[in-house]
Amino acid sequence: MTEAATEQSIAPVGDVPSASAGRSEWSAAWVELRRKPLFWVSAVLIVIFVAMAVAPQLFTHTDPRYANLADAFKKPSTHGPLFGMDRQGRSVYARTIYGARASLSVGLLATVATTILGMIMGLLAGFFGGWVDAILQRIGEIFFTIPLLLGGILFLYKFPTSVDAPLIVQVLKIVFVLALLGWPNIARLMRGAVLQVKPSDYVQAAKALGAKPGRIIFSHILPNALAPVIVVATINLGVYIAAEATLSFLGIGLQDPAISWGSDISDASGLGEITAAPHMLLFPSLFLSLTVLAFILLGDAVRDAFDPKLR
């Protein structure tokens, strides 16, 4: 492919200035993204789930915590409870709708926290190099070595969530541990990007002209390094949502009365429940899987948009 026709359109000019390279990369990615049906499917799904998380009342008037033992294990039907009732006679539909809030807030907050922490660490390591780099890399390896789930379990074991803690405290605790264990991934990526950009002429020129490190980072390095970070962050979102559900499934994540797909699935996955009331397992699992799927599809679409070669 040395002489593939596509290369023809690229004029043999020298280095394009960084800022415009960054910007055109972004707008090209956006044009690419707009054409992808999968991007729109995932975007619509995400908008629906976010609406569910922000205003569950829009979707249901039933109190997800209202229990009527007389209705326990009731099957789904079109003229009764749409998704059926759980063991305690609570509406599975209402609980599934309300469960979106916990999952999405953990996913989004953990992604933001991981990305910011990882970017700062990666920037410091890549930009300053030397012993700063060596130390940060070793620290990253230490956290990277502890499997996400094991670390989460250890931490939540040590700082268990009390039953009456408000949702946001419970969520932040999980976010904290996910970010603590998740940042090395982003940091490594960021460090690589910085090292790639650092020796380029325009960064050297900016340095020679006496630009401060902060300015070099924000106007020269960040715009070039952001794309791969965003791609990985979008993919991580799904991972974190699944991690929260897993911790809640194990009974150490979000605690009742907080509503979480993970703990509802845990309630539903006893062998007795599975056979008697499969709907208890089906609906929260379906919503959870759809959410994770939506973010994975979004991540894939974003990655392809930034790197069209891959497909």
Added chain:
Amino acid sequence: MTDTAEEVSRIGSRWQPGPDGLLLDVRDLQVEFRTREGVAKAINGVDFDLYEGQTLAILGESGSGKSVTAQAIMGILDSPPGFVTGGTVEYCGTDLLKLPESRRRTVRGPEISMIFQDALSALNPVFPVGWQIAEMFRKHRGMNRSDAMREAVRLMERVQIPGAQQRAKAYPHQFSGGMRQRIMIAMAIALDPAILIADEPTTALDVTVQAQIMQLLADLQDERKMGLILITHDLGVVADVADRIAVMYAGRIVEQADVFDLYANPGHPYTKGLLESIPRVDLKGQELSAIGGLPPNLLAIPPGCPFHPRCRYAQDVCKDGAPPPLREVGRNRYAACHFAEDVLREGAHQ
């Protein structure tokens, strides 16, 4: 997917060149790349032939179609997106394009082989170089590992790699650029092919190393009477070694002549521009600066003569209709230009 096809051809008869030594006869070769942006016409009717012991240089800037021509002859185009859409490639009287892939594979290596521009990426990074050369003997000649390795070392010695016996176990990244290209050459000549295609063999190398590699190629060709197709964008490289030159532009041969005739007096304005640019700029990659404008986008080749937007001889007749055909403009020389005679006459006066 098995090696039986290679087995069969090994036993089968050796290809015989024509009575006049004709090895390769390419007629009206056409290749296009079907991309998302549209169909790029990479090669639009290329004709040439190659005789035993002859060196044909195919000259052109990047995107002119010279590498694609080589890949189409070898049958190693990336397909998709690349497709041969017309023409014939006759090797010893047989059209290679009509052969089934299993037969065609037996031509690659034993009959026609190829070396590439960047030996570092063209050699497999995870296998020792000796192994990679020996693979030719093992897969085409059915030799066992140790015999094949002995042959590989012998070849490495032939291409003057010091300490060949030990170095055969080393990996490509452990060699210098020039040594790597020697290994590529050793691999390509392993089965004593009738034709060697060298695609920009020295472009990635230092100037002094370039000369050594070209000398090695010339020696090997002399010794084995190979037909050599030398693909390059560098006029300086071909002057010493080539017998004949074909100049390509936008997927067409625009001029074809013996090397002395072409250097002495070019018959196409593009060739003229190329030659004029040599003495002024000594750096490689910049010799085109004397020709204004850019090579055409292959997705939208201009109507008429594709060179007309950059041509100082261009007149209205050049701007539309079919591109001028490659026609005989002198003894054994061809040019695709409406005003070839004017160009030649002007050159003769200077």
Added chain:
Amino acid sequence: MVRYIIRRLLQMIPVVLGTTFLIYTMVFGLGDPAKGRCGERPCPPAYIAKFNAEYNLDKPLVLQYLLYLGKLVHGNLGVNFYGNDVSQELTTRYPITIKLTIIAILFELVVGIAAGVLAGIRKNGFLDNLVLVSTLLVVSIPVFVIGALAQMVFGVKLQWFPVTSTQGTLGQLILPGLVLGSLSVAYVARLTRTSLVENLRADYVRTARAKGLSRGRTVGVHTLRNSLIPVITYVGADVGALMGGAIVTERIFNINGIGNFIYQSIYNHDGQSVVGAVTVLVLVFLLINLIVDILYGVLDPRIASD
């Protein structure tokens, strides 16, 4: 190669120390280690004093850790709060989790690589799309849902496999192993595919074709080995996730491995057991990563030689 291995070993030392210290600190250094030992009520001071003295908790944290490390080197993980020897507990449970993880890894490698190769050699073909869609589904459904479903379908309804795997025999571990490896199998398939597609475009693949090699050899020998380098790296890093995931799988199928042990110890506030089990788990993980690194050096000679 020897120098490369030595260098990797040296680099591992700070990571081993850091990781074990971090785990130790998390369990014993923060909060009140005696918490939960006496039911809901706070423990009486005399008990706490005895407790602290017994586990060296009255000494400075670093010293505690070093004392623990000293014992660890001799294979002594201490006695847990129930008077059981932690090392012994681990020796009986470890083989089960290792078997489970090996099943998962084999599944991941064999099925994942095969699917990835089939998808990659015919890019955008039918198989490629099939693999893409099915891996997407597997990745979106959390492992514990797959586990519960598999248990119901293959255990209860079809009765192909035992519903629970209490004894941890090989036959009992197959279904849980497949469940445990399901997520990674999808990742391996996608990674193999991407890597293969990328490598098929490499110059040396064109060289292989120019050498007149068959397509089988071009893909199977010249491309696959290069393509598997990132896959091996992924599988190495994934061993940690698999061992973490074993907690979930072992709970669903009621397997008496390390995962369940950690889970029970957490519930029983048995810090000594938690630290012991997690530390050994992390050490195993690091060891496997070292092996993967060496394998990496074998697969890609460029890594080991500089």
